[in-house]
Structures are given as structure tokens and as C-alpha cells.
Amino acid sequence: MSWRKVLFAVILLIGLAALIYQIPAVNNRLGWRIVAAEAYVRGVVNPAGELPPPAVVVTQREEPTSQPTPIPTEIFAGPTPTLAPSPTPLPASVQLASPEYEGQDWNNCGPAALSMYLNFYGWEGNQFDISGEIKPAREDRNVNPEELLFYTRNYAGWLNSTFRVGGNIEMLKGFVAAGIPVIVESVFIFDEPFWLDDDRWAAHYLLLTGYDDASQTFTVQDTFRGPDRTITYDQLNVDWQPFNRVFMLVYPPDQESTVQGILGQHWDEDYNRQAAFETAQAEIEADPENAYAWFNLGSNQVYFEQYAQAAQSYDQARTLGLPQRMLRYQFGPFFAYFHSLRTDELITVTSYALQITPNAEEALLWHGWGLFRQGNEASAIAHFQQAYNNNPLSPDAQYALDFMGASP
Template sequence: MPRKTFLQTIATLLVIAIITTAIYFLPPVHQRFAWRVNLVLTYIRGIVDPIEAMPTALAPQTEVANTVPLPSPTPTRTVAPTPTKPGPTSTPLPTPTPIPASVALPAPPYELQDWNNCGPATLAMYLRYYGWEGDQFAIADVVKPLREDRNVNVEELVYYVRNHAGWLNIEFRVGGTIEDLKKYLAAGIPVMIEEGTQLEKKFWPSDDMWAGHYLLLTGYDDTSQQFNMIDSYHKEVTTTTYEHLEENWQAFNHVYILVYRPEQAETVKTLMGEDLDIDANRRKALEQSKAAAESDPDNAYTWFNIGSNHVYFEEYGEAARAYDKAREIGLPQRMFLYQFGPYFSYFHTMRIDELMTSTEYILELPSRPESEEAHLWHGWGLFRQGDRIGAREEFLTALEDNPLYLDAQYALEFLVNNP
């Protein structure tokens, strides 16, 4: 090929590449195709660098108390103290005693979730039940500015409602039961839960196809033993059996979220009973999970829940041992992408090798998740190993993943104030 023709060909290809790249990054195009490109790259990485099952914990050495102050595992964002918008008025619904054999609340307008957006999408539908007019993207802009962020935790959803829909009340509790869900539904209050689910396809060759997912429950029927639910991923309104829901729900400590009108507060208070006190609710959940472990000692989720409930009480040694047992039995590959109690427990018991192993495992998944929590705790592990530069880089990465992440801001400030 003549030199001139060759150079013209190269120039043409470069121009095409530049134009194609520019078009790809146009917001409408990128919104539509970025996730498809990510799927292809994820599968390729899974072939080139296979991921295996989550490693088990090493035998713990003598636990040493940690002396670095860190944010507590409770939400750290500022919560608006007063409502910002008047809510609609209605008569508080009485609680039937006993509750009816079936309840079917009206379903709010459906919204199909965007990529990695089941939390904001499900919460958006929940708020629409009460007349809210926003969508999942309004919520995501606050709680997960980066579209690639694959997790929104319960505390972040609570933060959004209290600060951006403050005319409604929101609470969450753990250790819920099927009867708990039914009694709130019978009082006219939909219930949002987080559960484990099986994906429809593998995203990498060794994918165990397990992921976390939010659902909105709008009714139940004792005759068929089924809940009515709205699933932002699959169908507008569908059903699940009591047994199937319980099986999937246990992976997230039986957590449930309640959004309700201010005039329903007394009803919710009555229905909660002893669960109104958050410490009492956690202690009950801890005892429930211990009892479950005694009856089914090979269930990794029950041991994980034991650990998570101990973390709440800052009982990190007990928590770490429970998490070790859960890992020994076997946990899903993505488990630490959604729940971070192990990071707390390993850091506070000075088991830094386990902290590094756990965070690195998540960050090296073929999907390369943008997990600000894993980056944060990997940074704290590096800090404990004496690598302040590496720690700062991880904290900055966590803040890039979520610019509103206060724990990352705190970590950077800690480095500055403790040279």
C-alpha cells in the first residue's frame, strides 16, 4: 500500500474512533449503552481473572482493642428535624384485631428500575403511594450520584425521606417476621424489604448469581400463603409465597422499612410494641438469630445476622467470630457488597489481614463494583498497616464514588488532623 494511502487510512480510522467515542459519551447514548458495554467487559474480566468463592477466615489471633475513632455503624448524615412539605390529611387507619385473612392495598404507579437502581426505584414507588411526584432518579441523585454504584443501603434511603420528603415519616427495623409484615399491611401501610435473590443469568463464568434486591409489599392472602409485591426489576405486580420470602429475607437480617403519614404515627407505635425501642429491637433480633443458629447451625445467613446484631452493640469480638463462622459455611460472592458489618468487626478487633482480604475480594469482583464502603475500609486497613498515602488514595476514591459519603470525608479529615 502506498505510504500516502496508508496514512489516509490511519487518519480516517482515527477520525471514526474519535467521532464514535464522542457519540458514545453523549448522555442519551451513554445512558442506553454503557451498561451493555459494562456487561461485556465484566464477562471478559471473569474469564481472564476468574473469581472463586469468598475465602474463609484465618484462625484469629489474640484480639486487640482499636484506638482510632471512627463513625458508628449508624447513619451519619444530618437528618432534617422538621417536615419540609405539608402532607395529605387522612383519618388514621385502625388496626384490626385479629387482622383479616387477606389484604390488597392499591399499587402505586409502576417504575422500572434503571441499572443498579432497585433501591431508589422501589422507594420512589413507595413514596408515590402517598402522592409524591418524583422518580427514582431524583432519589439516586442524592444517595448514589454514580450510576455504577451497585448498592444503596437502608440508612441512605431513610436519609433521603427524612431530608427530601420530610412530610412523611420513615423507620426501619430488623428481625421482622411474616406476622409483622401482615399487621402493617392490614393497617394500610405498605412495607419495603431487602432480600437476597437469584439473578437470571451469570455475569461472569463463576458467578453464583446471588444479589441483593428491594421489594415493596402491598398485600397478602393467608389462603394462598402469598404476598402481593411490586418488583422494580421483573413485573409490575406479582406474588411470592410466605416461605419463599422468608428464605430470601433472612440474608438481610429480616430488615423492613415503613413509610407512613404523620397521622399514622400512633398506629405504627402501637403495632411496633417493644420494637419501637431500637436497642430492644436489636436485642430481640440478636436472640432470634442465635436461636435460628441453634436449630440450623449450617445456615450462613443466621451466623451473619448474629454478627451484624453484635456490631450494632459494638460487640466486635463476638461479631467477628460470627462472621468467621458464616464465611466458613459459605457466603455469596456479593455479600460484602451490600453489608459492611464484617469490615467494622475486623477493624475494631485489629484483624487487619481479614479486613484487607474482605475488601480486596469485593473490589476485585469482575464487575469492578464502585463500592465506596469497600474503598473506605480498605483505606483504613492500609492506614493500620502504616500506608498513609495508600489510605488517602482509597478515601479519595470512596469520595469519588459518592461525593456525599460523610465517612470518607471524615477519614480524610482524620488524616489531616492526625499527621
């Protein structure tokens, strides 16, 4: 057989494989394997290593001081609900009716968890209805609590929804006892590495539907592991900390007063953030080597627009060491370094984030803003365009392009 015939056969096979790959059922089965293979090759050719520490050495500084007591914002105006002086003790065990289980599609734990949550209240839909509106690309590896909230408020508006940070075990139990499931974001450890020296650390949403004090466990609907799983109170608290102990609530309007009563002063978002700030501060005082506590401190400082202080907190977290995928899920350092004019650090952390997750729209956008700050407008526009192409529904990507007078 001549080399021309061999070459023709190879090209024909490649073309045939490409056509077969376009079949949805085949793409669904093989897509993630191809992306995983790409990640592994990328990790061999250009190992990511660990998240780089800041360029300047972080010296021991004074312990962070508390923020002034914030004034409630207009959106949460109204009388501040408080808990009764002697609240009724919670039942020792509560198990809500488990919603119909929905295993997640690839990179889809957030929409799948929210789908089960909404189905608990009679909503008719599935995870793909949700992901189609907030993450149209299957390869998008992250959905933020804000995006889940956006979907609920715009497409299931007959239900009320909100999220807070700085939660605790008793608060979670209080909601479940009131008949309200809760979504939390927590740590997930992959069974196998995706690249050389992969720490396998990732984020994962869980839907809490029960608890039992005797066994000290929550019942959770885990879109990856299966329905009606259990996790101990202590383990959940540990796995929850890296995400500032964020939790999301969806509930019927007639349960608004119940939610207010359980949240108490945390109903006010500024108060809630202040309390989370103080929790991070206390955890730092108890263990100054706790990188997650420093990261949470920075995230709460970003909320209060204290960007220079937040950047220092993130410096400390990076110096102590953070998981490789941390910046796939949380973007406070991007805000802090940009607004504190530490552009070199912004470029450093976004470059690393893109090495880990090349299609991350948030990292692409903030890397673009760093390049813009450095005067490299052409490269900035290219990054904004890539972010937009990865998620055409992103208002931040559209804003960036409009700001530059560029088209997608």
C-alpha cells in the first residue's frame, strides 16, 4: 500500500471519528474523557505546580481589626428579625422527603442540586433547563451561588431565594427542622488525578435534607455520589470552611417569616458579612496557619470594599498554601489585587488560574483587565472575546467588550 493510500485512510478515519463525535450520545459519553486527556497532556507539558506565593514576602502583621458595625442596606431594609429569647429546642432528628434523585452531568453539580431543590417544591424541570440559562457550555467547570440565585429568581420566581455566608451547624439544622432543605458548597476530592501532581481538590454542592443528632450526621443528596448519603457534622464543617460557609435557601413566600426568624440578625446581609468576618478573625487567632481562614477574611473584606487589606489577607493565604483549583471557584483575589492596584499579582494569579482551567471566563476577564491596566489593549480584548465566546450569557464579558468598543 502506497503512502498516499495510508494518508488518505488516516484522514478518512479522523474525519469519520469527528463526525461520530458530533452525535450527542457519543459526545456526552466521550467529551469529558477528551477534555480530561487534554488536561493531563497539558499538565505533563507545562506542569502547574502550586499556586504561586506573592512576590513580596508577607511579614507578620497586626491581627485584623473588626469592621465598624455596618448600616443595613436598602434592599434589606425593615425591622431586624430576632430569635425568641428561649427558642424551642430542635428535634433530635428530622428527615424531609427526599426529592427525586438527579445525578449530575459533567461539571453540573450546581444545576443538578438546584434542580432537586426546586423539584422538592413541585417545580417541573431538570438540571439542563438550569445550566442552559447560566452555563451553556458543558465545559464550564464552575457555577457560583450568585448564578444559582439568578436562575431561581428569574425562572422560579414563585419561590423566594437567597444565600448567606458564615453559616453554622445549628443554623442548618434549624432550616431542615422548619421543612426547608439547604444547599451548601463544600470540598470534593476526586477519586483519580487529572494531571501529574494533581491535589484532586475541588468544590461540590450538596443538598441537605435531614439530620440526626444521635449519629451527628446530615442526610445529603449528592449529585455525584448518590441519594440519601450521610456526612458528619464535623466533616461538613471542615469541608464547608474553604467556601466561607456559604449556604443557599429556596422557600415558599409564606415561609419568609420562618427564614427571618432562623437567620435572626443575619437576615441583614451586611450584618451577616460582618459576622463572617469576625468568624474568620477568630479562626485566625486560634490557628494563624489556617489558609482558608485567611482566604475567608479576604473575601469578607472584599465585600466591604477594603481591597488593600483583602489583598494582604489573600497574600497570607497564598503564602500558607491553597489548593490548585481554589481560583476556579472563588475570585475575591482578582477583585482585591485589581482594586488595590497590584496588577502584577493580578496577572500572576489569573495566569495560574488559566493554567488550571483555560476556559474559566472569570479568570479570562480579570486577566484581560490586568493586561488593560498594563496598556496591552489588544491582548485584553482577545481575552474578553474568549470569555464571551465561552459564555455568551455573561454580562461581565459583554461589559468588558462594550468598554473596549470591541465586538465578540
